[in-house]
Amino acid sequence: MGHKHSSLDEILAEDMHHWYNKFMKESPSGLITLFELKCILGLQGMNKDASSYVDQIFYTFDMDGDGYIDFVEYIAAVSLLLKGEINQKLKWYFKLFDQDGNGKIDKDELETIFTAIQDITRKYDIVPEDIVSLIFEKIDVSGEGELTLQEFIEGAKGHPEIMKMLKKMMDLTPVLVIIVEGRRNMIKSK
Template sequence: MLIIMGAAGSQDDINAMEIHHWYTKFMRECPSGQLCLHEFKSVLGLQGLNQEANKYVEQVFETFDMNKDGFIDFLEFIAAINLVIRGKIDQKLKWYFKLYDADGNGTIDKKELVSIFTAIQAINGNQELSPEDFANVVFQKIDVNNDGELTLDEFINGVESDQHLLEMISKSFDLSNVLKVIQSGRRHSI
């Protein structure tokens, strides 16, 4: 039995039936066993996006491509699904941080946050805040040393200690609804 991120038999594991479902879908979409970016978009039903949304999907793909070989294999794919659907909040926050840190320098600046939030709005539709307002709120609340950059520690500690910000980030950036629609076999309309 394949155990993903958890103890054998725990409620948080993806069960064998779910793994079989995802494996069938994965192999149908990419018989080679390696998912390229184009196939990733197809699996998620995210083709024909505008430039901002497309950039976001590419960043998601890159964060899931753990070995950086340009492909997502089934283990990377199932680990990503498990994280998005069942991951603990600190695991998700680390993943969000990695996603937002577009240049990979270990910090998030306002420009990166505005860019990723703009892209997410292009996929998810209207949000309650503009990308600029969202970035300002995040930095005002959690940029402890006011240097205009968020470290991983600042980000995780700041978001975990502010329930409103945690809810806002989780709601805005969570892919679980997309994945749950796919898992149930219905197409997600953008």
């Protein structure tokens, strides 16, 4: 496909038939395993944190928990990330950040995810420690060192600078471009 996409809207604007053909080309069985997702994105040989992040994304997208991402889950996840309402996106972010599944996110979980995102996207313009400190300084008003879903959503929505940083950190354009253009091994081993 040689053209470049300048925005997420353009990526999603491609017709559903085209998305389906791309999905089926990469996974003729109609199901993507975790290993296949890493292959599609050219993410073999990542560090432990980046690998854990991809695992977490996979299990978040695998909405029925069957160990596969099917086309409906794939399109639902992409649509949510690109077109979802802010509450939906924040709920998805929270689920992704809550690595241990205890219903709360702490500084270590956030820092691990943000560092892993940077390792995958190769965009290092925001220091993970800085955004984590800002989030907890502004949102964790009780000072517990953990955020519940409600605290996270209300706090993020109440602080435009946090929303701006979250949107920037969670921008999956590079990942979607890899999928759309069918490129493999974009991220090379060091």
